[in-house]
Amino acid sequence: MTMITILEVLITGLLLGGLYALIAVGLSLQYGVARILNISHGEFIMLGALTTWSLYTAFGINPLVSLAVCGPVAFVLGFIIHRTLFKRLLASSASPGVFESNSMLAAFGLMFILQNIALLTWGPEIKGYSYLAVPVHLLGTLFGANRLVTFGVAIVIGVAFYLFLELTRTGKAIRAAAQDPATAGLMGVNINNMLALCFGLGAAMAGIAGMLISMCYPVHAVMGLEYTVIAIIVVVLGGLGSIPGSFIGGFVLGLIGSIVSYFEPGLALVAYYVIFILLLLVRPTGIMGR
Amino acid sequence: MKINRVDFQRMWGPGLIFIILVLLASLSLYASTYTVILVTDILMYVILTLSWVLFSAPTGYISLAPAAFFGVGIYTSAILGSRLPLPIVILAGGLASFCLALLVGALTLRLRGVYFAMFTFGLVELIKYFLLWYEVKFTGTRGRFVVLVDNTTIYYVMLIILVLLLLATYLIRRSRFGLALQSIGQCEEAAAHIGINVNVLKTVVFAISGTFIGAAGAIMATRWTYIDPYIAFNPLFSFMPVLMAIFGGLGQLYGPVLGAAIFAYLEEILITRFPYYYMLIFGVVLIVTILYLPEGLVGLMQRVRRKIAGGQDAVA
Numbered sequence: 254m255t256m257i258t259i260l261e262v263l264i265t266g267l268l269l270g271g272l273y274a275l276i277a278v279g280l281s282l283q284y285g286v287a288r289i290l291n292i293s294h295g296e297f298i299m300l301g302a303l304t305t306w307s308l309y310t311a312f313g314i315n316p317l318v319s320l321a322v323c324g325p326v327a328f329v330l331g332f333i334i335h336r337t338l339f340k341r342l343l344a345s346s347a348s349p350g351v352f353e354s355n356s357m358l359a360a361f362g363l364m365f366i367l368q369n370i371a372l373l374t375w376g377p378e379i380k381g382y383s384y385l386a387v388p389v390h391l392l393g394t395l396f397g398a399n400r401l402v403t404f405g406v407a408i409v410i411g412v413a414f415y416l417f418l419e420l421t422r423t424g425k426a427i428r429a430a431a432q433d434p435a436t437a438g439l440m441g442v443n444i445n446n447m448l449a450l451c452f453g454l455g456a457a458m459a460g461i462a463g464m465l466i467s468m469c470y471p472v473h474a475v476m477g478l479e480y481t482v483i484a485i486i487v488v489v490l491g492g493l494g495s496i497p498g499s500f501i502g503g504f505v506l507g508l509i510g511s512i513v514s515y516f517e518p519g520l521a522l523v524a525y526y527v528i529f530i531l532l533l534l535v536r537p538t539g540i541m542g543r
Numbered sequence: 544m545k546i547n548r549v550d551f552q553r554m555w556g557p558g559l560i561f562i563i564l565v566l567l568a569s570l571s572l573y574a575s576t577y578t579v580i581l582v583t584d585i586l587m588y589v590i591l592t593l594s595w596v597l598f599s600a601p602t603g604y605i606s607l608a609p610a611a612f613f614g615v616g617i618y619t620s621a622i623l624g625s626r627l628p629l630p631i632v633i634l635a636g637g638l639a640s641f642c643l644a645l646l647v648g649a650l651t652l653r654l655r656g657v658y659f660a661m662f663t664f665g666l667v668e669l670i671k672y673f674l675l676w677y678e679v680k681f682t683g684t685r686g687r688f689v690v691l692v693d694n695t696t697i698y699y700v701m702l703i704i705l706v707l708l709l710l711a712t713y714l715i716r717r718s719r720f721g722l723a724l725q726s727i728g729q730c731e732e733a734a735a736h737i738g739i740n741v742n743v744l745k746t747v748v749f750a751i752s753g754t755f756i757g758a759a760g761a762i763m764a765t766r767w768t769y770i771d772p773y774i775a776f777n778p779l780f781s782f783m784p785v786l787m788a789i790f791g792g793l794g795q796l797y798g799p800v801l802g803a804a805i806f807a808y809l810e811e812i813l814i815t816r817f818p819y820y821y822m823l824i825f826g827v828v829l830i831v832t833i834l835y836l837p838e839g840l841v842g843l844m845q846r847v848r849r850k851i852a853g854g855q856d857a858v859a
Binding site: 290338345350357363372529 | 603605650651653654656657658660661662664665666668669672673675676679680778782785786789819820822823825826827828829830833834837
């Protein structure tokens with residue numbers, strides 16, 4: 254194993270990790286603030302990916318431009334879903350524990366609905382397109398330009414979101430709602446709006462991640478669950494509800510994936526689940542958990 | 544009013560179950576092969592759903608492990624099917640799932656709420672991808688063939704498993720263990736404080752529920768002739784029982800049975816022609832149930848009955 258190979262494995266892992274982190278931040282937001290373990294998270298990714306594919310192949314629209322479509326549309330969709338479905342569920346649930354179970358089950362229903370609407374619209378075929386698939390030299394190794402762009406966009410969005418949470422008034426309200434919804438409500442935070450906002454932002458990040466994924470990997474209507482599972486693993490790894498934790502978790506999982514793939518390609522997913530299960534057993538609160 | 548209803552159930556409940564069982568037991572005498580196959584499918588889902596309910600309804604732990612137990616049963620059947628007689632294969636399938644469930648139960652004692660759901664879901668995928676890797680790496684082929692068994696035999700084995708499961712459920716519910724399970728669901732700490740051995744009870748009941756799912760998988764595999772990890776460890780077999788049980792309603796034993804039967808029948812008529820619409824309907828029904836029918840069909844029926852009776856307790 255030469256130095257170059259090690260470097261290659263590490264960079265692959267980091268590039269993958271950036272994408273994982275973005276997916277996980279969205280889920281973490283939905284679970285950490287809105288207390289919804291959104292099993293349908295991957296379906297928003299799938300919708301973003303397939304929309305980008307359609308726009309690119311039918312109208313030749315640059316995938317990076319469709320970011321302006323995928324993000325806002327997913328946000329509005331998520332916002333409406335929270336305002337109609339989850340808000341009602343929150344009001345009718347007796348305790349936070351009951352709401353967590355019920356909302357998880359409702360998200361299952363949502364997953365079936367979104368996935369099958371996509372199957373009816375796009376069919377089950379695996380799709381792909383080639384965009385920016387030119388090799389770039391990086392520290393003596395070769396990488397596709399699309400991977401690097403994906404990584405860059407993921408990091409920019411993640412950092413921008415973190416700053417939004419830390420520096421703005423709305424961000425402060427979101428953090429307050431995450432800590433204690435009842436008290437935040439008493440302080441004048443419009444809780445229902447905040448929760449819907451978080452759910453919408455999570456969906457928007459999923460939509461954007463889907464757009465990025467479509468640039469590098471084949472996409473299809475049933476790809477969602479796979480990414481949901483990765484997001485859940487990363488979120489548990491980083492600590493449920495912690496945004497920096499999701500980022501660290503994303504990179505850790507990306508690196509693990511790329512290292513395991515180097516030695517035994519078939520075992521990458523197995524490694525994810527082993528880590529996930531060990532983590533739940535040993536430290537369910539994750540790296541940055543409270 | 545309340546006492547009357549109990550009397551009514553006490554007289555009619557067992558009688559009705561007896562008549563249904565007699566009808567089911569003699570099914571192959573008067574029904575077509577198609578009906579037998581259809582009813583086998585329904586029974587399979589009823590077994591999956593009731594097994595899930597056995598553990599998850601009283602304790603409130605949402606288990607997504609059924610697909611793991613089902614798959615273990617399927618693989619046991621595929622490996623042993625050609626060498627051992629059928630009853631032993633099915634017992635082995637149940638036993639293998641029992642052991643897995645015991646292990647999982649013992650490992651997950653600390654996990655609550657969504658963590659338990661995530662763990663059990665991860666388990667299914669872990670086994671699936673490990674098997675895939677193992678098959679490609681060491682046997683060089685993906686999947687295996689399963690020894691064929693005729694449809695009537697499959698049907699009767701399924702029926703026997705269901706009767707045993709009903710018996711087990713009834714006995715557990717009637718015993719003090721049933722009450723203990725419910726107290727775990729209400730408040731686990733309090734249950735532990737009044738002297739219930741929470742850990743042992745949860746693990747054992749979880750393992751019993753896994754056993755029946757494994758046995759059902761072992762017999763179901765013989766009908767599919769070819770299986771691979773994707774077929775055997777399909778996460779849908781984890782989601783279906785949960786959704787069917789919640790749709791039917793967890794309050795009464797017949798709720799999950801009703802939910803499973805309705806959806807198994809819907810699947811049969813819709814899945815070949817409109818597979819996407821079937822799953823779409825599934826999702827819609829699930830959300831509508833959670834939003835408007837928190838007690839499922841059972842709750843709905845009780846509400847309607849109360850309306851018809853128009854009695855004083857209509858307020859409840």
